[in-house]
Amino acid sequence: MTTTKKQLHRIDLIFKNEQDCKEILRNALARSNQEVINEMVNSGLKGRGGAGFPTGLKWKLTAEQKVDEKFVICNADEGEPGTFKDREILTRVPHKVLSGMAVCAKIIGARKGYIYLRGEYKFLVPNLKKELRRFHDILDELGLDFRVEIFMGSGAYICGEESALFESMEGKRGEPRNKPPFPTEIGYMDKPTVINNVETLAHSYTILKYGAKKFRELGVKDSRGSKVFSVSGDTPIPGIYELELGMSVQDFVDDFGDGDTKAVQVGGASGFLVPRKRFGKTSIGYQGKLTGISLPTGGSMMIFNSSRSMYNVLNNYLDFFEEESCGQCTPCRVGCQQLLKGIKAVKRGEKPASYLDQLLKLTDTMKLTAKCGLGQSVANSFSSIVENFREEMIY
Amino acid sequence: MSNMVNLTINGIAVSVEEGQTILEAAEKLHIKIPTLCYHKDLCVAGNCRVCVVEQVGNNKLVASCAMPVSEGMEINTNTLKVRNCRKHIIELLLTEHNEECTKCYRNGHCELQELAAEYQITNQDFIDLVPDKNYTVDRISPAIEKDDSKCIRCQRCVRTCAEIQSVGAIAVAHKGSEMKISTVFDRALDEVVCTNCGQCIVHCPTGALTEKSYVEKVWDAIADPESHVVVQTAPAVRIGLGEELGFEPGTRVTGKMVSALRRLGFDSVLDTDFTADLTIMEEGTELLTRLKRALVEDDPDVALPMATSCSPGWVKYIEHKYPEYLPNLSTCKSPQQMFGALAKTYYAKNVKVDPQNIISVSIMPCTAKKYEANRPEMKDSGYKDVDFVLTTRELAVMIRQAGIEFEKLNDESFDSIMGTGSGAAVIFGATGGVMEAALRTAYEIVTGREVPFENLEILPVRGLEGVKEASIKIEGTVDDWKFLEGVELKCAITNGLENAHQLMDNIKNGESFYHFIEIMACPGGCLGGGGQPYPVDDEVRMKRMQAIYNEDSDLPIRKSHENPEIVQIYKEFLEEPLSHKSHKLLHTTYVKREQY
Incomplete structure (x- = not known):
């Protein structure tokens, strides 16, 4: 298959070498809380961890809580398979993330912030600590009573789920909590907490510097701004790219594919697989009133060419989930085992092909009843792979 | 509002x-x-x-x-959606679950089984996961068995152990498909901080946690013509057994229970209430002696507050968690163990049976009693003092197996000797009961008058609250106890080990001072014990408690020291409380244990 190589517009905001964080902070701190919240709300920025909750609203809801102690937490437990952009952001522009945290802290009334860092990212700590010292000096100079600490995760995928992350920070087993209450009300140490993804915080810096209007100019309705993508798989140019939201998968494949792209996994193992026939009809962004299907992503874009067995891909995801489910809720713990064993049984001929339909029904139940996003999202990759590559599952 | x-x-x-x-x-x-x-x-x-x-x-x-x-x-x-999802969830649980229901200890008493029946899970389409699980069964403890193949990971046991009991012997380990309920380093329950209280059992919906059953051993003993099998029944059994056999919670079935035990073939049907009264005599005297040493002799080594030692769950808890307070624990054995030691000495002599041939069985609302009977020091009679301990639930099993129509039985009376108990003994089954019983006797010994409460009901020590406090001013003392004149005796009562933990911390921090504390390991006291019927909640516990107090007020004798069999045993055998013989048979020692 040959396509005319068309390049998507590369955005250079997040990684732009800007050393003016003191100025940005000084200006932001001088503005009223309401003004900054409005700026954030107007920007249309949504959570870049993948769930897409409006950031401005999250800050606003937490600011409204009449409680003395609050927290800002940067979720750097980047564990979604195929995602590696937060690592890069924390390596290259940590001051932007910290600035976002500081402004958020001022608005909501927090004096303490944490970076929950993925266990495997321990090598980032020395640099981050250096950065923190510098940043704390700036805060002292600006007179903001706010300190950020690094909290090391221990390698469990589930701890990226915000309430499991709180549990982990509190010294407990990393298991998701019941919601409601939400973190804006009851978060870390049962206090109102803003928890934002690394990239979300970095974007807030951009918004504070260039204004909501400029940010909104990027992207499409319901999916404003740019997004950092982790591109991997069968591509000649793997890596990290900042692109505008709203692009179609076709445009993405034209730019990044190797000419033989069979499918793209959008959003990592917990995301959706888009088969070639849907490239044109699927765009990347948050659920909204766009024409066609719009898929959110924490940034992972895995490209598969025709040499890949989709059965192996699914098997790999399910292996991952079977192990990384926290194990507390029935649909996720047992469901993942059944899905994994189920596709193997079909492949070996121990179960009829129609068993796949039963497994699809099971994923419906998981989506409807699992306690947290992990268990609910296993259905995404399972159903999108099984429905589109059924033959590969059987033969 | x-x-x-x-x-x-x-x-x-x-x-x-x-x-x-x-x-x-x-x-x-x-x-x-x-x-x-x-x-x-x-x-x-x-x-x-x-x-x-x-x-x-x-x-x-x-x-x-x-x-x-x-x-x-x-x-x-x-809705259809809801029903389909629920059905899926039940099916999923069953795929991880060892479905040998007919071979399960909880067959017929299992919440998962009930639900599977309700949703008519008649065929299993999903893959059976059990063969790949390497499930283990821990049968090492003499009290509690843990079978991982029956576990549905609901964590009711974990929450019970942590929240109600503050013990944390069991917790969640591993994640994903490997997730399971485990102990520290996956050791046997018998080798960790577990107090054997059995609250995990009464809160477990399935057969994952059960008591170790001695039903077959007791049947064997009854069938052996050489054996003289005596049985004792704890106060809380008589208000729990009916519930297990189909009566409303809080139904008193003392007479029917005695009748049933006789029909089961026990040679003698006796009452732990007798040794509960004896405990009051020994423990009450111990308390007064400690007070004398503290107040008159200014002995700095006397350990106050003195703590009750009837609850073997509590005893093991303090051995693990507050070993520095072991001198505070009354040296009195629990009523069960006093009974055991006397069954093979005093009773044996009295009925002229070789103690070697006596098999001593106790029916308890408790699983920790199984452990207690197996403590190495519990052999003061020269034999194992209590041979087998059955829970209230196990007794119900025997009654059903024997084909006894329990509800049709006539009321019968306990045998004698060691078959008479006072109302003060019955209330041992409720939190605050030991305190109330002790006060009824001690106050009277010291002042020559009854406790100043209407109908002997010391209401401040009753009820399900976490920590209850009471103080009683001692006035008008008789000559022997003049040193207690004007002393305000301060007491505290608590139930459930989380509450015990709070109370002990308060004492440790110096925030509270008491002379005497009563601690029962289980919520509500023995009536809410780990060997009692399930399901249980506070409403059920309150009904059982009411039954206990009704039993007390209906008895002709309400004070331990007035129990004629107690008077008799001191006259014929023990001489006086804390005598040499008492010390040998009725008192014990404790050991410091590890924290985890």
């Missing part, structure tokens, strides 16, 4: 207090929503997901046990 919230469930309007859950609102409308991980005694987990319901406007189902009501909420508990 807090705000009321209006919602509809299955189209029916209901108004409940803000903060309540959908499950609670549904209960108000008599709509049953199935649950597994939910238990009224425990914090909400929301992990089994079997209680999911549909909320109009929410594209996910919600866990009714965890979801608070909100104004205008529309809930449907019985």
Whole structure:
């Protein structure tokens, strides 16, 4: 298959070498809380961890809580398979993330912030600590009573789920909590907490510097701004790219594919697989009133060419989930085992092909009843792979 | 009054207090929503997901046990979607579960089995996961067995052990498909901080946690013509047994129980109440002696407060968690063990049976008693003092196996000797009972007058509250006890080890001072013990408690020291409280144990 190589517009905001964080902070701190919240709300920025909750609203809801102690937490437990952009952001522009945290802290009334860092990212700590010292000096100079600490995760995928992350920070087993209450009300140490993804915080810096209007100019309705993508798989140019939201998968494949792209996994193992026939009809962004299907992503874009067995891909995801489910809720713990064993049984001929339909029904139940996003999202990759590559599952 | 919230469930309007859950609102409308991980005694987990319901406007189902009501909420508990999901969840649980129901100890008493029957899970399409699981069964403890193949990971046991008991012997280990309920380093329950209280058993919905059964051994003993099998029954059994056999909670079945035990073939049917009265004599005297040493002799080494030692769960807890307070523990054995030591000495001599041939069986509301009977020091009679301990539930099993129509039985009386108990002994079965019994006797010894409470009911020490405090001013003392004149005796009573933990910390920090504390390991005291019928919650415990106090007020003798058999045993055998013989047979020692 040959396509005319068309390049998507590369955005250079997040990684732009800007050393003016003191100025940005000084200006932001001088503005009223309401003004900054409005700026954030107007920007249309949504959570870049993948769930897409409006950031401005999250800050606003937490600011409204009449409680003395609050927290800002940067979720750097980047564990979604195929995602590696937060690592890069924390390596290259940590001051932007910290600035976002500081402004958020001022608005909501927090004096303490944490970076929950993925266990495997321990090598980032020395640099981050250096950065923190510098940043704390700036805060002292600006007179903001706010300190950020690094909290090391221990390698469990589930701890990226915000309430499991709180549990982990509190010294407990990393298991998701019941919601409601939400973190804006009851978060870390049962206090109102803003928890934002690394990239979300970095974007807030951009918004504070260039204004909501400029940010909104990027992207499409319901999916404003740019997004950092982790591109991997069968591509000649793997890596990290900042692109505008709203692009179609076709445009993405034209730019990044190797000419033989069979499918793209959008959003990592917990995301959706888009088969070639849907490239044109699927765009990347948050659920909204766009024409066609719009898929959110924490940034992972895995490209598969025709040499890949989709059965192996699914098997790999399910292996991952079977192990990384926290194990507390029935649909996720047992469901993942059944899905994994189920596709193997079909492949070996121990179960009829129609068993796949039963497994699809099971994923419906998981989506409807699992306690947290992990268990609910296993259905995404399972159903999108099984429905589109059924033959590969059987033969 | 807090705000009321209006919602509809299955189209029916209901108004409940803000903060309540959908499950609670549904209960108000008599709509049953199935649950597994939910238990009224425990914090909400929301992990089994079997209680999911549909909320109009929410594209996910919600866990009714965890979801608070909100104004205008529309809930449907019985839609196709809900039923299909619930069925799936039950099926999933069954694939991880060892489904040999007919070989299960909890067959017929299993919440998962009930639910599977309700949803008619007649065929299993999903893959059986059990063969790949390497499940283990821990049968090392003399009290509790843990079978991982029956576990549904609801964590009711974990929450019980942590929240109610502050023990934390069991916790969740590993994640994903490997997730399981385990102990520190996966050791046997017998080798960790477990107090054998059995609260995990009464809170377990399946057969994953059960008592170690000695039913077959007792049948063997009864069948052996050489053996003289004596049985003792604890106070709380008589108010729990009926419940296990189909009566309402709180039904008193003392006479029927005696009758049934006789029909089962026990050679002598005796009463732990007798040694409960004896405990009061020994422990009461011990307390007065300690007070004398402290107040008259200014002995700095005397350990106060003195703590009760009847509850073997509590004894093991203090050995693990507060070993520095072991001198505070009364040296009195529990009534069960006093009974055992006397059965093979005093009783044997009296009925002229070789103690070697006596098999001593006790029926207890408790699983820790099984452990206690197996403590190496419990052999003061020269033999194992108590051979086998059965729970209230196990006795019910024997009664059913024997084909006894329990509800039709006539009331019969205990044998003698060691078959008479006072009302003060009966109330040992409720939290505060030992304290009340001790006060009834000690106050009278010291002042020559009855305790100044109407009908001898010392109400401040009764009830289910966490920590109860009482003080009684001693006035008008008789000559021997003049040194106690004007002393305000300070007491505290608590039930459940989490409360015990709080009380001990208060004492340790110097925030509270008491002379005497009563601690029972289980919520509500023995009536809520780990060997009692399930299911249980505070409502059931209150009914059992009422039964205990009714039993007390209906008895002709209400004070331990007035029990004629007690008078007799001191005259014929023990001489006086804390005598040399008492010390040898009725008192014990404790050991320091590890923290984890």
